[in-house]
Amino acid sequence: MGLLGEQTVDGHCWINKTHSPVYFPRAWQFNANKCLVIVRSPLDVAPSWLGLSLTHSHSLKIKTKCHEMYPQNWQTFLQMFTEGQKPHFEIIKDRVSPLVPTYFCRYEDLLLDSPKVMAEVMCFLLDV
Helix, strand or coil: CCCCCCCCCCCCCCCCCCCCCCCCCCCCCCCCCCEEEEECCHHHHHHHHHHHHHHCCCCCCCCCCHHHHCHHHHHHHHHHHHHHHHHHHHHHHHHHCCCCCEEEEEHHHHHHCHHHHHHHHHHHHHCC
C-alpha cells in the first residue's frame, strides 16, 4: 500500500497490484477475472522482510549480515518467517485458484528473461 495506483480497483485497469492475500484493514475489496501471482525466492524475501521489520522502510538497508552474526537467531527467524508465509499460499491455492484462472511466475525469472516471462504473462491475460 502506498504505491501510485495500488488501490485502483475500478474497471479501467487490467492489473491491480496488491499484497493479497495479506489482509490490510483498509484495503479495498475488488473482483478479479484472473490472478497473476509473482513470487520471490525465500532467500531474497527473508532478508528483505527482516530489513523492513527493523527499519520500517523499503529503501533503508541494514548493514549487519544477521545470518553471519546471529546464526541461531537467523534460523529461528527463518522458521517463523516460513511458517508465516504458508497461509498466504494456502489461500491462493484453496480459495483463489478454484475460482479464477491463476498464473504463477517467479520475480527472479522476470529479471533474468523479461521478454520471455512477459510474453507468457500476456498470453495468460489474453487467453492466447
